[in-house]
Each structure stands twice: as C-alpha cells, then as structure tokens.
Amino acid sequence: MKTFLRLAGLTRPFAWWMLLAALIGFATIGSGIGLLMASAWLITTAALMPALSALQIGITGVRFFGISRGVIRYAERLISHNTTFRILTRLRVWFYDAVEPLAPARLASYRSADLLKRIVDDIQSLENIYARVLSPPVTAALVTLLMWLVVGHWSLAAAEGVLASQLVAGLAVPLLTARLAAGTARGITTLQGEQQVLAVDMVQGMSELRVFGMVGDYAERLREAEAKKLALQKRAALIEGLHESLTGLAMNGAVIWILFSMTPMVQSGAISPITLASVVFGVMASFEAFLPLTGSVQNIEADVRAGDRLFEIIDAKPEVVPPAKPEAFPKRTDIEVSNLAFTYPGSDRPALDGVSFSVPQGGRTAIVGPSGAGKSTITSLMVRFWNPAQGEISIGGMNIDKLDPEALRRNIAVVSQRTYLFGQTIRENLLLAAPEATDEQLRRALTLSGLGELQSRLDDWAGQHGMNLSGGERQRLAVARMILQDAPVIVLDEATANLDALTEEALLDTLDHTSKGKTVLAITHNLHRMERYDEVVVLHQGKVIERGSHETLLKSDGFYAGMWRLQHGQG
Structure with a gap:
C-alpha cells in the first residue's frame, strides 16, 4: 500500500485533469444508459402504434444520447490519453532526475538489460495507475449513485436490489478475481525481465555463444521463460473471462430483482410497462462501468511491482552529493593526492590503501602497475564517481569535494580504454x-x-558502440573529444590499451601534441615511452611501492624495472 500511495502521489499535479476525465467517462456511460432507456421507451411505445407525434420525445432522446455518447467518448479518450501522456512524461523525468546522481556507483550492481526494463517497461506500465486503477472506481461509484437515484425514483426496494448487485460487481467480484490472480502480474513482470536480460546477453554475446556452442542453451532458456509467461497470461485471461461472467450474473440478478419488485407496481397501475422496460435496459447498460474493475485490481499488483523496482533504485542514497555552496573551479591545476584509501562495496580487499602523489601544474605523471593494482580506481575518484573512504584529492589546493561534481568533470578530460560511442552519427x-x-x-x-x-x-553513422569504426579510430575519436572539451586537466586511463604497436605509437604522438601545457595524469600498465613523464608512480595491491623518474626507477632495479624488462624482452 505504501508503494501504491507513493505512485498515486506522483499523479497529484494532474488530479483535476484526472477528475475531469473520470467525470467525462461517467458522462459517456450515462449517455449509454440514456440511449438504452430512450430506445426501450421508443420501441415499446411504438409497439402500441400511437401517433407519430407521440414518439418524437423518444426519437429525439435516441438521437441526442446516440450523438452525445460518441462525442463524449471522443472527449473522454482525448482527455484521458492526454492526461496519461502527461503523467508518463512526469514519471520519466522524475525517474531520470532521481537516477542520474546514482550513476555509475549505485547502478554498477544492476545488469544493463534489467535497468533498461525498469527505465522503459516499468515506467510505461505505470500509465495504468490512472487509466486502469484510479479512474474506473470513480466512474463506477458515480454510476452507482446515478442508478440509485434513477431506480429509486420509482421504487426504493428495486434500487436496493440494484445497489446490492452493483456492490457485488464492484467489490466482491474484483476482490475474488484479484485473489485468484494473486502473483500473476508479478510473475509476468519477473519473466519479462528475465527474457529481456537473456535476449540482450544473447545478442551482445552471440560470437562467444557460437564459439562455445551455447546458442541452443540460451535459446532454450528463452523458450522456457516464454512458456512460463504464456501460462501466466492464459491464467490472467481466464480470470478476466470469469470476471466478465460474474459481472454478467450480477447484472442478471439486478434485472430479476427489478422485475420481481416492480412487476406488482405495473399490475397495480403505479407505473407503466414502458417505464419498467426502460428501467431494466438502463440498469443493464449501467454494468458497463463495472467491467474494468477487475483489471483495476489486477493492475494494482503490476503497478506496485513496477513501483517497487523503481523505488529500489531511486531510494538508494547517491554516492556523491554536491556541496550546498560549491566553490569555483580553481585556476591552478596542480594535483595533490594524500593518503587515499578506497574499498569497493562487497569487497574486503582495499582497491587503494594510503596512496599519495602529486602532479605539478602542466606536469606529466604516470601511474603504473599490474592489472588490479587500483590504477583505474584513481580515475573514478578523480571525477567523483566514488568518494574515498580516507584521504583527499586536491586540485589547485582545493579539495575536490568542495567543487560541484559537474563543474569538476567539465574541467577534467578523460580518455579511457573503453571509449563509448553512441549509435548516432x-x-x-x-x-x-x-x-x-x-x-x-x-x-x-x-x-x-x-x-x-x-x-x-561527420554525418556517417558510427554504428552501435561505434562498430563501424576500427579500434584505433574509436580511440582517436576519444582524443578528438578531449580536444573539443579543452579541459585544463587530462586523465589518460589505459588510453592505448588493446591497440597494435603502430596505432599505439601514432596515438601517443597525438596525445603528446594535443596535451601540451596541460596537467596530465596517465594510467597504464604498458611501459612504453615512459621517459616522456616527469614522474612515475608504481602501484601494487593498492599501495605505492615506488616513485621517481623512468631512469631513476630503472637504476633502482626494483618492481618497476622488473616490469619494464619483462615487457621489453629483457627479463
């Protein structure tokens, strides 16, 4: 219930539009009731073969209610769809605004396909919160009140029977079918998420699946998930059919009760048979308002499930919170890293442990070490994707946690080994x-x-993930971005990894040329042309074990010298 109330609260700015749409929906069903009542009056009166003038009221009524039903139905669809789209727009903007500060730290534990389903399908399913959950009960309640007044005008006993039948159709039947369908909507949502994850993994990993002969296994898992989903959808369809049947029985019960309670009135002359026929047809038409109620109850489960999945993400506390009064980015760009420590969530091994080094303004410093030494973690901390557990990073003498994270990132250009290119030009x-x-x-x-x-x-499509470009071109495109960003601080995070020797050599020349005069921090495990750096900091198991110039470290014959000899065939 808490989740449902939170979701309903998000629609509060559109409450008046929702009420207007519900009222117009009520007017649509009211027109249908009037149409059937006027038709019954006209047909039964015409059977008595009166003068044509005596039928004019009925003919006018049929025309009026027939035309008004169509016009009002169109207005109801127009307003309800407009309201639904407004609500969806608000939900998407709300979710994006809430999730953007969580990236990437708080989203790292989610699979991309699962996140995609939450962002697209779960939010899309919340359109039901208005169209199929909140609006139908309001319309049904107004129709119930209308029929109480209409039937009660001629017979209070008949109105009580109609009310009882409508309460059965509006409360007992939806609650019964909701109990029978418990877990169905949640199960369908879960299986859809599983299918999406499997499908994305299968498409993106098709090459590996073919190499290891696992395509059939993944396809079978998809078929199993589809079979389970279809079984649940059939169950939901059967329950929906049951609801319609029970609602029809409730309607028949109301008709029988009216005939039972009002026939004596016809026999006594208190009302005419024509009036009885009109009331019966009007009551039958009123039950149209109760047909969507089972969907309303069932959609609550699906909406709550979708809401739980969304709130699971956005209720997470952001790893990085901008300061209330951020300082301006400093004019000096010397970097000072002091006693830095950090451990990733879920790990008991520190990624960084007491790391300290400095980069003078316009200087070049390299951070080197084997894979897993904690080098790339420094990049994540530099751009404040994470906060250090201990120590601090300063630029121009100012702790970066006093800066607005967005302003910080605009002033640090990062060229990484995983250059992401969007499926655009x-x-x-x-x-x-x-x-x-x-x-x-x-x-x-x-x-x-x-x-x-x-x-x-420039207007050529880069391909999904930039697949229309070679690896070297993708890396150079990252350098082009760096040039356009024109940031005073440059971080090269394994910028030449996975490139052939000739491409790497050319890219290093480009980086040397385009980064002149800027403060450069290079992170690499590939010890190539290291003499270009003013200082080399060696990391191992999250700690600084050596630091100095390339020549000094070679002469000291320590860990760095061993790495260099191994990579250059002198080990």
Missing part, C-alpha cells in the same frame, strides 16, 4: 564534448587527432 558523438562546437571546430579536432579522413563523414 560521428558528429553527434563529437558534440557530446562540446555541444556548441561548429563544423570547423569538429574538423580541426579530427585533424589533430589523426582522423582527417573523417572530416567529410
């Missing part, structure tokens, strides 16, 4: 770094990064 991928950049600036950045041949291909 080359131009759009470049404009991420400088949204206001002109075509001339884009071409200049491509030229400086060694991608002059792409100058005429």
